[in-house]
Amino acid sequence: MGNESMNLGGTDLAFTRWDPWDDCNRCQKPGERIRICYCYVEEPLEKPMPCWLYLKEEKVTNSRLRPELQLQACQVPCDTATETNQPYFVFDTYLLDKPNSNARLKCPLASIYRPVHWEADNSPLTWQDQLSGQTVSTIMDLHSGGQHLKVFQPATYRCFVEQELIAQFNPTERQSKAQNPWQPRIQPDKADSVLRRLKLMVLSISVLAVGGLLCKVVFRPVCGKKRSQVLLVK
Structure with missing residues (x-):
């Protein structure tokens, strides 16, 4: 397989060039050596450029414009x-x-x-x-x-x-997938226990608040007397 050339129309010329054979890719064991054929395009007064760079986004339809590979079995000492x-x-x-x-x-x-x-x-x-x-x-x-x-x-x-x-x-x-940041960290049974405690705490505060209000409004003299007695004891 030798180098080839073809006219793209006008003054542009496409040609292929085979690289030298690579060294064997293994030693002491059966290996392979390859050489690759690249396509180039030459314009007047310009240096040759790879076909893929010349064509850019255009689709390559001719197989000769694509890189080709030649393969050879080899086995060499290390x-x-x-x-x-x-x-x-x-x-x-x-x-x-x-x-x-x-x-x-x-x-x-x-x-x-x-x-x-x-x-x-x-x-x-x-x-x-x-x-x-x-x-x-x-x-x-x-x-x-x-x-x-x-x-x-x-x-x-x-x-x-x-x-x-x-x-x-x-x-x-x-x-593993990141846990949902809004997922509760407390287990369901523990969450119910905490909720019950919060309800009892709110209920206790409400009772104390109502008791204090009754003490001020309804039993104000008695509360005042007790408060005076407490002050006297101190």
């Missing part, structure tokens, strides 16, 4: 001289418990020029399985060379770059 033994990143991802929900994972340090290898619960995710339709729970992004991974099921995902584990994405449970 090169310990390139290992850095750096600590890997750990991220938490929420469970995908809603219909048609998905999450987009990004592998740090990976790019189209640095091959990435993904695993889900220790099972390898391959381009071959994705292109053949055997993988339905994950999608590796072609434009980024697999740096981005769209997942539809909870699992422990790991990504490797240049033979080393770079990041691990752990599934976590979603936080």
Whole structure:
């Protein structure tokens, strides 16, 4: 498959260009290497630009204007001289418990020029399985060379770059829904007990108030006498 070109009408020219083959994305075990073909548009006196940037919001109808991928099986020995033994990143991802929900994972340090290898619960995710339709729970992004991974099921995902584990994405449970702020904090039986006490308190205050009023109006002399007697005792 070589590079191709086509006239878009006028003086604009569209052409495809294949990148060199990437390194094998695994060592000591069967792996894959890929190369991607990108589409460019060249205008007079202008530098070539990617087709997606040239077309912007317009829908791409010609398959040759989209990025293409070529795949090759590989198996190479591990090169310990390139290992850095750096600590890997750990991220938490929420469970995908809603219909048609998905999450987009990004592998740090990976790019189209640095091959990435993904695993889900220790099972390898391959381009071959994705292109053949055997993988339905994950999608590796072609434009980024697999740096981005769209997942539809909870699992422990790991990504490797240049033979080393770079990041691990752990599934976590979603936080429980926040309680209604207007929900009473007191249990129903305790609430009834408190309400009865409040009613008794209000009733006692009412009785005392009525008694005080009667004392002032009806029994005023007697109350005054008792008050005088109390004062004399002191």
